[in-house]
Amino acid sequence: xxxxxxxxxxxxxxxxxxxxxxxxxxxxxxxxxxxxxxxxxxxxxxxxxxxxxxxxxxxxxxxxxxxxxxxxxxxxxxxxxxxxxxxxxxxxxxxxxxxxxxxxxxxxxxxxxxxxxxxxxxxxxxxxxxxxxxxxxxxxxxxxxxxxxxxxxxxxxxxxxxxxxxxxxxxxxxxxxxxxxxxxxxxxx
Amino acid sequence: xxxxxxxxxxxxxxxxxxxxxxxxxxxxxxxxxxxxxxxxxxxxxxxxxxxxxxxxxxxxxxxxxxxxxxxxxxxxxxxxxxxxxxxxxxxxxxxxxxxxxxxxxxxxxxxxxxxxxxxxxxxxxxxxxxxxxxxxxxxxxxxxxxxxxxxxxxxxxxxxxxxxxxxxxxxxxxxxxxxxxxxxxxxxxxxxxxxxxxxxxxxxxxxxxxxxxxxxxxxxxxxxxxxxxxxxxxxxxxxxxxxxxxxxxxxxxxxxxxxxxxxxxxxxxxxxxxxxxxxxxxxxxxxxxxxxxxxxxxxxxxxxxxxxxxxxxxxxxxxxxxxxxxxxxxxxxxxxxxxxxxxxxxxxxxxxxxxxxxxxxxxxxxxxxxxxxxxxxxxxxxxxxxxxxxxxxxxxxxxxxxxxxxxxxxxxxxxxxxxxxxxxxxxxxxxxxxxxxxxxxxxxxxxxxxxxxxxxxxxxxxxxxxxxxxxxxxxxxxxxxxxxxxxxxxxxxx
Numbered sequence: 001x002x003x004x005x006x007x008x009x010x011x012x013x014x015x016x017x018x019x020x021x022x023x024x025x026x027x028x029x030x031x032x033x034x035x036x037x038x039x040x041x042x043x044x045x046x047x048x049x050x051x052x053x054x055x056x057x058x059x060x061x062x063x064x065x066x067x068x069x070x071x072x073x074x075x076x077x078x079x080x081x082x083x084x085x086x087x088x089x090x091x092x093x094x095x096x097x098x099x100x101x102x103x104x105x106x107x108x109x110x111x112x113x114x115x116x117x118x119x120x121x122x123x124x125x126x127x128x129x130x131x132x133x134x135x136x137x138x139x140x141x142x143x144x145x146x147x148x149x150x151x152x153x154x155x156x157x158x159x160x161x162x163x164x165x166x167x168x169x170x171x172x173x174x175x176x177x178x179x180x181x182x183x184x185x186x187x188x189x
Numbered sequence: 190x191x192x193x194x195x196x197x198x199x200x201x202x203x204x205x206x207x208x209x210x211x212x213x214x215x216x217x218x219x220x221x222x223x224x225x226x227x228x229x230x231x232x233x234x235x236x237x238x239x240x241x242x243x244x245x246x247x248x249x250x251x252x253x254x255x256x257x258x259x260x261x262x263x264x265x266x267x268x269x270x271x272x273x274x275x276x277x278x279x280x281x282x283x284x285x286x287x288x289x290x291x292x293x294x295x296x297x298x299x300x301x302x303x304x305x306x307x308x309x310x311x312x313x314x315x316x317x318x319x320x321x322x323x324x325x326x327x328x329x330x331x332x333x334x335x336x337x338x339x340x341x342x343x344x345x346x347x348x349x350x351x352x353x354x355x356x357x358x359x360x361x362x363x364x365x366x367x368x369x370x371x372x373x374x375x376x377x378x379x380x381x382x383x384x385x386x387x388x389x390x391x392x393x394x395x396x397x398x399x400x401x402x403x404x405x406x407x408x409x410x411x412x413x414x415x416x417x418x419x420x421x422x423x424x425x426x427x428x429x430x431x432x433x434x435x436x437x438x439x440x441x442x443x444x445x446x447x448x449x450x451x452x453x454x455x456x457x458x459x460x461x462x463x464x465x466x467x468x469x470x471x472x473x474x475x476x477x478x479x480x481x482x483x484x485x486x487x488x489x490x491x492x493x494x495x496x497x498x499x500x501x502x503x504x505x506x507x508x509x510x511x512x513x514x515x516x517x518x519x520x521x522x523x524x525x526x527x528x529x530x531x532x533x534x535x536x537x538x539x540x541x542x543x544x545x546x547x548x549x550x551x552x553x554x555x556x557x558x559x560x561x562x563x564x565x566x567x568x569x570x571x572x573x574x575x576x577x578x579x580x581x582x583x584x585x586x587x588x589x590x591x592x593x594x595x596x597x598x599x600x601x602x603x604x605x606x607x608x609x610x611x612x613x614x615x616x617x618x619x620x621x622x623x624x625x626x627x628x629x630x631x632x633x634x635x636x637x638x639x640x641x642x643x644x645x646x647x648x649x650x651x652x653x654x655x656x657x658x659x660x661x662x663x664x665x666x667x668x669x670x671x672x673x674x675x676x677x678x679x680x681x682x683x
Contacts, residue, residue: 053454053490053536079534080453080527083396085316092394092429100428107427149315150534188532188631 040169041066042073049102054078058182060173067169074102075154075174077186082151087122088144094124097144102155105132107140110163118174119183121145121152125171127163139163141170150187224570224639225621232564235615235674236602239654240667242301246277246624247288249658249665250320251374254295254581254650257326257338261650262357263301264324264340265291265658265665267309269317271626279306287311289319290342291665292357298654298667304358310345317345321372321387324354325379332382332406339363339407341384343372349386351407363407371396374435376446377404383413383467385436385446390415392423393473397432399448401467413467418450418457419475431455434495434525437580438463443501445483449494452525453538456494458486460520460548486543486551488522491536495525496578500588506607518546519608522553523593526574529630530639531567538574540593542608557611559598564618570639571628571661572596576646583651589677590614590670592655597641600657602674615674618642619659619666626661653680 040062047056057076064070078097088094091113100107113126123145130138141156141163156163156170173179183189231238248268255262267288270276276285281303289309294302309319321343327333340352340360348367352360371389378384382405389396398417404410415422418430431451438446446466448459465481488494500519508515524538531537539558545551558575559566566573576594581587591603591611599618603611619642629638645660655668670678 077534084314085312095394095427096396096429096432098428109426184634189634 039066040173042173045072047074049074052101062169062173067166069158069160069166071166071170072157073154073170073173074099074157075152077183078151078153079187080149082144082146082149084146084149087146088124088151091124091126094126094142094144097151097153098142099153099155100142103128103130103138103140103157105130105138107131107142110139116143116145116171118145118152118171119180121147123152125167127167130157141167143170143174147183147187147189152183152186224568225641227621227623227625229620231620232599232618233616235670235672236600236617236655236668237671238617238619238666239669240295240297240299240301241664242293242303243622243624243664244291244293244658244662245279245303245306246274246662246664247291248314248318248626248660248662249291249645250318250660251322251646252648252656252658252665253322253324254648254654254656255324255338256651257355257357260294260296260357261298261652262304262354263291263293263295263656263665264322264342264354265293266320266322266342267291267318268320268660269310269312269314269345271662272313275313276311281306287317290322290340292354292360293665294357295650295654295656295667298652301665301667305360307342307352307360310347312345319343319345319350321375323375323377323384325377325382327355327407329379330382330405330407332409334408337363337407341375341377341404341407343375346371346389348372349375349388351404351410364410366400366402366410373397373433376436376438378438378440381405381441383438385438387433387435393417393421394423394425394429395421395432397434399433399436414469414471415473416466416481417473417478418459419478422473422475422478425475431457434493435497437497437499439499439501445499447497447499447520449497449522451488451493452495453493453527453535455490456488456492456522456524458488458494458497458520458522458543458545458551460484460545460551484545484547484549484551486545486553488541488553492538492541493524494522495576496521496523496580498523498578498580498591500605500608503588503606503608505609507609514546516546517544517608518548519543520545520551521578521591521605521608523575523578525576526572526596529571529628531561531573532630535574537561538576540575540578540591540603540611542605542611544609555609555611557593557603557613559595559601559613559616564598566598569597570641571643573598576644579647579649579655581649581651583649585651585653585680586649586678589679590674592647592649592657594644594647594657596643596645596660599642599644600647600655600668602670604674604677606677614677615670615672617657617666617668619644619657619663621661622663625659625663628661653678 107128327337373387528535602615643660
């Protein structure tokens with residue numbers, strides 16, 4: 001049984017590795033991301049997704065001229081969906097909260113996630129390459145952070161860039177006063 | 190960094206309702222005209238109170254009734270404590286004890302006697318406690334000690350435990366199954382010993398999935414397999430399907446287990462071949478997880494599947510003259526409400542009746558919900574919406590009356606003899622007491638709290654008594670049906 005499990009795990013890991021190797025060369029050829037200007041400009045856009053059990057959130061865009069690469073960010077609260085005692089403690093919990101359906105293709109994780117802070121809230125961030133047709137270079141960032149048992153889940157979709165290079169821009173945006181005011185309202189604080 | 194929102198201002202204005210204005214103006218705890226007061230009588234129709242026990246002021250979850258010799262014993266699981274009282278005093282010992290399991294003699298339901306409290310895990314509210322209980326006689330289990338009575342309970346989110354409660358006033362720990370990241374409900378077949386446990390095995394991507402155990406000898410538990418939805422298992426990637434809430438098995442003869450996933454959102458009813466689940470390949474690969482599944486029904490994402498209660502084959506009155514399919518295989522699904530005072534974050538949770546005659550294509554055919562306007566329940570305080578039903582299949586009520594808890598609307602009695610047209614035939618909303626804990630929402634950033642009953646879980650016994658326990662620490666109410674509801678059950682007039 002252990003041998004079977006080992007073989008199965010090897011195929012699983014091999015499959016993930018194969019997908020990553022398929023897309024990593026494209027990302028490597030993409031070249032360095034243009035350093036973002038000091039004043040990225042985020043504009044609210046229309047929520048593009050169909051209604052589901054979590055309802056609509058808010059959508060924002062930062063154009064390439066402002067952020068170095070076009071970023072589309074989708075954020076919404078998931079009320080009562082997080083453990084108030086452990087928070088977003090690990091990648092499993094982050095992925096349970098994540099909106100993978102927003103990625104328009106299977107997301108393959110680029111390594112492990114890491115902790116982040118948004119104001120008083122702790123959370124976690126992980127980056128993904130999106131496996132699309134024609135060796136698409138889309139990638140994504142999934143972020144979840146919590147206030148007690150309520151979670152905020154943000155998904156950033158970007159084309160043709162290394163997602164970890166824009167993490168600081170995204171985290172800075174989430175920490176903006178206006179975003180935190182919206183979070184306060186959305187969570188009923 | 191610049192930030193520009195076209196419709197920014199609408200998210201900065203709150204328009205509090207009248208209740209919120211009153212709440213904001215009152216000092217030291219707002220209570221509106223809609224909130225019950227201590228001293229108000231219970232509200233009832235065709236149900237009446239027989240007996241009461243305060244359960245030491247502990248927040249209560251699953252009651253299980255067991256006939257032991259010539260006694261009836263209630264085993265009641267508890268949530269964790271409150272912020273104010275994390276470790277209530279047990280008056281029987283004089284010691285502070287984390288909420289665990291209450292054991293109450295209900296042989297005389299009018300005078301229940303509190304026998305013992307088994308402490309649980311440290312924690313408050315959803316953390317800690319010992320929420321779940323199931324009981325089997327040793328003489329019924331294939332390899333149990335015939336002198337023993339076994340209580341299967343959870344220990345917070347950390348473990349499942351089995352206790353010998355042959356002497357319910359002096360329980361003894363038999364075994365602990367630990368190393369879990371969460372637990373919740375369970376189902377134990379006393380005739381086979383097979384148990385289905387809601388567990389959080391650390392390697393899985395979800396807090397709650399299924400462990401299948403052979404507990405035919407409770408002292409020597411044997412794990413059979415792990416089970417869940419594909420995408421939850423170790424090594425899977427991408428979206429994580431919604432977590433398990435509970436399951437009910439119909440045993441080897443009917444050969445089905447009914448799983449409910451997603452307690453208040455994204456509900457899924459899963460109908461599983463019990464034999465294939467127990468005997469099939471055990472490695473949690475997607476194919477092996479799909480192999481025992483006969484049918485699945487995804488509910489509207491706005492509702493969940495807290496309880497999936499199989500009613501089995503029922504003759505539908507309106508179809509009784511039909512030469513084909515006059516009997517239908519029915520399942521009752523109960524959502525769980527999680528949000529106080531009908532606030533943002535949740536649609537109305539209720540009860541659904543599913544025709545699973547074609548097991549590969551179950552379909553909702555009816556629903557039942559309490560009229561909010563009948564009691565202004567959204568303003569009373571706490572949760573309003575369904576939670577849990579009785580799960581007994583004893584003939585006194587099975588396929589005739591179902592009892593469903595509705596938080597601040599108490600417990601509701603539903604005539605389910607025609608599951609295509611369920612009808613409410615009774616209710617009981619217990620009175621609050623000084624022990625009843627408050628429930629709060631935020632109004633303009635401030636806590637606005639109300640005190641209201643939060644009828645949480647319900648079970649029945651073979652004699653026809655109904656046991657309702659309160660999540661807000663009020664205690665145990667033992668009820669009986671009266672009038673037309675009693676006639677439906679076929680009980681003698683009282």
